[in-house]
Amino acid sequence: MKKAILVGILLLFVLAGCGxxxxxxxxPTTKMNYFTQEVEKKGAAVTFTDAKTGKQVTxxxxxxxxxxxxSFKEGLAAPAAAPAAPAAPxxxxx
Numbered sequence: 001m002k003k004a005i006l007v008g009i010l011l012l013f014v015l016a017g018c019g020x021x022x023x024x025x026x027x028p029t030t031k032m033n034y035f036t037q038e039v040e041k042k043g044a045a046v047t048f049t050d051a052k053t054g055k056q057v058t059x060x061x062x063x064x065x066x067x068x069x070x071s072f073k074e075g076l077a078a079p080a081a082a083p084a085a086p087a088a089p090x091x092x093x094x
């Protein structure tokens with residue numbers, strides 16, 4: 001009886017660990033990619049915790065794709081992309 005209970009508890013832990021969802025969130029304005037396991041939609045904005053930095057992020061009009069655990073881990077291992085550089089100022093006219 002004890003063995004059956006232990007097997008049941010172990011099976012519960014294994015199944016609980018296998019059900020996670022993974023997302024890649026892309027900000028189309030900056031082309032930045034974020035990786036997270038939970039996304040909260042608020043109108044046109046989404047809020048989530050960036051898995052790389054642990055920071056709360058809000059993005060307007062984002063692109064959200066559900067990805068595999070392997071793609072999620074690859075995304076976390078990839079170097080962070082630098083934000084888009086601002087446009088160079090126009091030369092002064094003389």
